[in-house]
Amino acid sequence: xxxxxxxxxxxxxxxxxxxxxxxxxxxxxxxxxxxxxxxxxxxxxxxxxxxxxxxxxxxxxxxxxxxxxxxxxxxxxxxxxxxxxxxxxxxxxxxxxxxxxxxxxxxxxxxxxxxxxxxxxxxxxxxxxxxxxxxxxxxxxxxxxxxxxxxxxxxxx
Numbered sequence: 001x002x003x004x005x006x007x008x009x010x011x012x013x014x015x016x017x018x019x020x021x022x023x024x025x026x027x028x029x030x031x032x033x034x035x036x037x038x039x040x041x042x043x044x045x046x047x048x049x050x051x052x053x054x055x056x057x058x059x060x061x062x063x064x065x066x067x068x069x070x071x072x073x074x075x076x077x078x079x080x081x082x083x084x085x086x087x088x089x090x091x092x093x094x095x096x097x098x099x100x101x102x103x104x105x106x107x108x109x110x111x112x113x114x115x116x117x118x119x120x121x122x123x124x125x126x127x128x129x130x131x132x133x134x135x136x137x138x139x140x141x142x143x144x145x146x147x148x149x150x151x152x153x154x155x156x157x
Contacts, residue, residue: 005065009034010078016065024068025049025060028075036076036105040134047133050106050113051075057113076105079112087157088112088150097146099137107133111147120151 006015009032016031028034028051037060040048044059051060052074053067079086088111091097098104107130114121114129121129126147135143 005069007068008072020066021064023061024063034075034077047106048103050109052109052113055116057110076108087153091146091150095142095146097143099139103135107143
């Protein structure tokens with residue numbers, strides 16, 4: 001149903017007049033030109049489309065606009081501030097936490113949401129949380145190392 005949907009996106013208010021059944025993924029990519037969130041499987045399995053809604057990781061390909069009304073959405077574009085990378089982004093670079101980069105934004109957003117809940121998670125908690133995001137390049141060990149690095153250097157901000 002077409003209606004005005006209001007939410008906060010990367011710290012800024014957004015109001016869209018559109019069908020509230022559309023998925024957040026396509027609104028981000030096509031209406032708002034935020035292409036950092038990737039289309040992967042389209043079924044909520046791979047995690048490439050992960051964003052945070054009110055601090056919780058969600059699959060944007062499976063999330064309707066109606067579900068985010070009056071909520072806070074953070075995408076990969078919302079992590080850096082003032083031209084400075086977020087500590088988690090820097091840790092991914094430092095640890096070689098990506099190769100092709102396709103899964104990276106989803107991995108980063110899933111990790112960011114984890115660090116919001118648990119600023120200093122155990123190795124096992126990181127592995128458990130990140131198992132829901134797929135990486136075809138096999139960089140999981142470096143991704144886990146990056147999250148561990150970020151958790152020691154303020155990655156929860």
